[in-house]
Amino acid sequence: MQDRVLKLLEYEKVIEQLKQHASSSLGETAADHLRPETEKETISQMIEETDEGVNILRLKGHFPFGGITDIRPQLKRTDIGGVLNAGELMAIADTIRGSRIVKHFITELIEEDVQVPRLYGRVQFIEPLTTLEHAIRDCVDEQGGILDTASDQLRSIRTQIKTFDSRIKDKLSAMTRSNETRKMLSEAIVTIRNDRYVIPVKAESKAAFGGIVHDQSASGATFFVEPRSIVDINNQLNEAKGKERHEVERILRQLSEQVSSYVSELQDHVDALAQVDFIMTRAKYAQSLRATKPVVSANGRLNYKKARHPLLSEQEAVPINIILNRDEQAMIVTGPNTGGKTVTLKTTGLLTLMAQSGLHLPVEDGSEFVIYKHVFADIGDEQSIEQNLSTFSSHMTNIVEIIDQVDHESLVLFDELGAGTDPQEGAALSIAILDDVRARGATILATTHYSELKAYAFSREGVINASVEFDIETLSPTYRLLIGVPGRSNAFEISQRLGLSEKIIHHAKEQIGADTSKVDQMIASLETNRKEAEEAREEAETVRAELREQQAQLNQEQQELEAKKEQIIKRTEQKAKDRLEKVRGEAADIIEDLRNKQKNVNAQVKDHELIEAKSHLDHALDTVTNQTKSSENQEENNQAIRQTFEPGQEVKVQSFGQKGSIVERLNDQEYLVQVGIMKMNIKASDLKPVKEEKQTKPVVNVKGPSKTTKTELDLRGERYEEAMNRLDQYLDAALLAGYPQVSIIHGKGTGVLRKAVQKKLTHHPRVKNTRLGGMGEGGSGVTVVEFK
Known part of the structure; x- marks a missing residue:
């Protein structure tokens, strides 16, 4: 570049x-x-x-x-x-x-x-x-001084310096305090001259005081004297300071050598x-x-979305869209003076240079840029009526240099192309230059005032018009770039709004050629259509925004309803859980009370009574559970409630996991069901039909084993709480069926389930004896239970 x-x-x-x-x-x-x-x-x-x-x-x-x-x-x-x-x-x-x-x-x-x-x-x-860093920090402090600990020798030398310094100050301080000496001093202070400690002595007392004179005041009234008594100590101090300098230099040299490695x-x-x-x-x-990452164009499309000039503040810059598609090689920008044409050129060129420098651009996301090997520009202030041949020559010199170097990988920026000379010649020359540069394959952005160049874009393939917008109402530019629409001078409209008479404006319009008038009418029509299209687009955007807002509101309301629904379900579930816990506690108390009665009243409470009571309680618990589930799936329960059963029909009591038969229908939602030797009132929602067979009498089997209860229970793979519940229900069912012995399959595994099962069996009042399975019975994976 x-x-x-x-x-x-x-x-x-x-x-x-x-x-x-x-x-x-x-x-x-x-x-x-x-x-x-x-x-x-x-x-x-x-x-x-x-x-x-x-x-x-x-x-x-x-x-x-x-x-x-x-x-x-x-x-x-x-x-x-x-x-x-x-x-x-x-x-x-x-x-x-x-x-x-x-x-x-x-x-x-x-x-x-x-x-x-x-x-x-x-x-x-x-x-x-880190080794080098520590070596330096061990010798140098944060202020750039050498530490006493840098070497043993330096520590020793500095100790000597402190000793000599202290002795000198003590001796001189004693002199300044002495009544005899103080009379000969200008001031009772200790100071330094030529790196040696001295005291200020009056001129008239110099001979009486003695010692070495190192300096005198400007007035000559004071001499700075080194007393004889400290000369030797001062010499020792200076000698020690010399040693210190040599040692510091040695340390610095040593560290510098380490750095050099x-x-x-x-x-x-x-x-x-x-x-x-x-x-x-x-x-x-x-x-x-507030820049974004630009994308290298994959198809040669230049597309800067809402681009801002980086040197203008965000409040000053008006974002513009600069778009040149792959089949669009040149853009001719027209419009009034100070309308932003030159800024458009500079923004395009500068953003391209920034992108090719790896910088992010002040544009919207998704903007694309094209990589150019050369960027050429002829930009200057051509907006004065005082143009002359020298200005034209200067611009033409630049253009000649550009044409000599331009190729298909070039971006060329022409500001006010052909200005500074006769309008007809300038327009013709501009067209010839554009044709030549286009023929070389370069991408072109050019600004102009010539009407001929407005028509140029319509007659050349790959060339588009653009203009900077001017607000007739306010008589000021908006600085917006309008692509596809050529600009007008708006001279007649501006003059009319400023008060020029209609007669003069009408006469001026008559002086314009028919072609120029047609072009202006065409441009005016395009501007009108563009404004109408833009208003329609803005209205569509407004409607779309309102729809989006309504959709967002509906979504929010739906979320709020879902949240309320979730809260209601959670509250219902919690109430059901609380009730369930309460019922379970009551059930445990009742069962314990029945067992105590059985023990204390010579077994007057029969086993089937005990089991029936427990079953009723279990049924109550399951009813609570079913009520909880119904809050989540009411339709399914309603279907279960609507299910009807006939007397003698075989059904499964879902809460027990046992089969039974319908004795009679009590009401729309409850049946009397025979399960084993017991008759129980069961909710319709807890019943499931097994087969559609009518029986004239309920199935009752008091003496023999029930065909619906197996002699073994498989608990493998179940969780602890579920396994214990199933074991309780199974033992009751096995006792009702009259089995003398059953097998509980718990598997070998870690042994946790086996221990839990055996513990449960040990505390069961009807269990006589337990043992692990023998050969052919499942071994340690099975516990065989004998009932009393």
């Missing part, structure tokens, strides 16, 4: 805005060197990197880049044997620490399944040089950190513009 074009489209101003978001000089330097790319793979890579940065800022809100600086100059010095100072060494240590934090941060993002493969690829090879690794780390900082700089810039 030509530097002149980059400057013309204000690309360097975008770079300046971009640099403001850099976290370090590394990012600033990378931004300074940013230029539009032309290779699709490179551009796509950069755009995806920017997108990863934007996602990080969206998810985390920040990126840890503190403490990292550009240490490449220091690395070059150490590489040629230079010695770094303490501050430079601390900058290297901080950068090593920063690289470790950056890599850890990005690695954590990967572990959290945040998709940042390109950023991770930048830092995955970084192995922070890692120059290559540190250089690679800094380059990687520079790229990471630059990626996050682009991401922060995208965030500040």
Whole structure:
């Protein structure tokens, strides 16, 4: 890309805005060197990197880049044997620490399944040089000074310096406090001259005081004297300070040599950190513009949706749609002065340069851009009536240069093409230039005032008209770009609204050629049709929005109803559960009371009475359960209620799991049912027909075993509570059937179910004995039960 074009489209101003978001000089330097790319793979890579940065800022809100600086100059010095100072060494240590934090941060993002493969690829090879970092931090403090602990010798020397310093100050302080000495001093203070401690002595007392004079005041009234008594100690102090300087230099040299051994690794780390900082700089810039990720067009379609010029504030910029389909090679933009034609050209060119630089654009999602190897522009302020030959020559020089270089991979921007000369010649020349550039395959955006170019788009395939809208009512531009509609000058309408007489305007219209008049009428008709279509579209959008709002309201109401329904069901279920628990408690009390009576009244309570009572209680429990289920499926229960049975009909009592026969119908919802030796009142909803056979008498089997009860119960695969309930019911049924012995199949497994079964049997009052199954009986997977 030509530097002149980059400057013309204000690309360097975008770079300046971009640099403001850099976290370090590394990012600033990378931004300074940013230029539009032309290779699709490179551009796509950069755009995806920017997108990863934007996602990080969206998810985390920040990126840890503190403490990292550009240490490449220091690395070059150490590489040629230079010695770094303490501050430079601390900058290297901080950068090593920063690289470790950056890599850890990005690695954590990967572990959290945040998709940042390109950023991770930048830092995955970084192995922070913690040994070097610790070596520097052990010797240098945060303020860039050398620590006493840097070496034993340095610690010893500094201890000596403190001792000498303290002795000198003590002696001088004693002199300033002495009545005899104080009379000879200008001030009772201790100060330093030429790195030696001195005291201010009056000029007239200099000879009497003695010692070495190091300085005097500007007035000559005071001499700064080093007393004889501290000369030797001052010498020792200066000698110790010299040793300190040599030791510090030795430590710095040693650390610099350590750095020099890692120059290559540190250089690679800094380059990687520079790229990471630059990626996050682009991401922060995208965030500040509220920009989106553009897509490289797969079919050569240029489509910037609601594009804003990045250098204009969001309040100032009017979004425009810039669309050039694959079969549309050129767009001719017409319209009044200051209407936004030039801004349209600059926006198109600048957004294209930004996209090819890997930046996100201030456009709507789904915008597409085309990669151009060259972007040419001839843009200037051609809106003054004082145009002359020199201006025309300047523009023509630029156009000649463009034509010499343009090809099918070029985007060409012409502002006021052919302006600055005779209108007829300018229009003809503009048409010839456009034809030539189009023949070379370039994409063109051109602005013009010439009416001939408005008709040009209608007579050339692949060329479309566009205009910047002007509001006749307010006499001001709206800055909207209207594609497919050429613009009008609106001179007559504006003049009329400003008060020019109808007679003059009518006379002016007569001076216009018939062709021009037809073109203006056609344009006016197109504008009218466009406005009507736009109003219809806005009305349709309004209706659609209202429908969406109504749909959303209906959905919300439906959700609220569902929520209320769910609450009612939950409350009903809870009430049923509470009632169930209450009934179960009462049942347990009744059963316990019956068993106690059986024990205490010489077995006057018969087994069948005990079992019948328990069955009635179980039936009550099941009725509660069925009532709970009915709240969830009322229709199914209604069907069960409507089911009718005939006397003698064989049925299954679902709550017992036992078969019986109908004795008589008590009412619409209840039957007297014979189950074994018992007769029970059973709800119709608890009955299920077994077969349609009429029996004249109910089936009663008091003495013999019931044909409906097997001599074994299989509990394998069932949960504990369900297995225990089934076992209770089965033991009752087996006792009713008169079985002397039954088998409970619980399986081997872990043995948990077997222990539970045996425990239950141990506490059953009618169980005489239990044993595990023998050969052919199932072994330890079966418990054989003998009844009393």
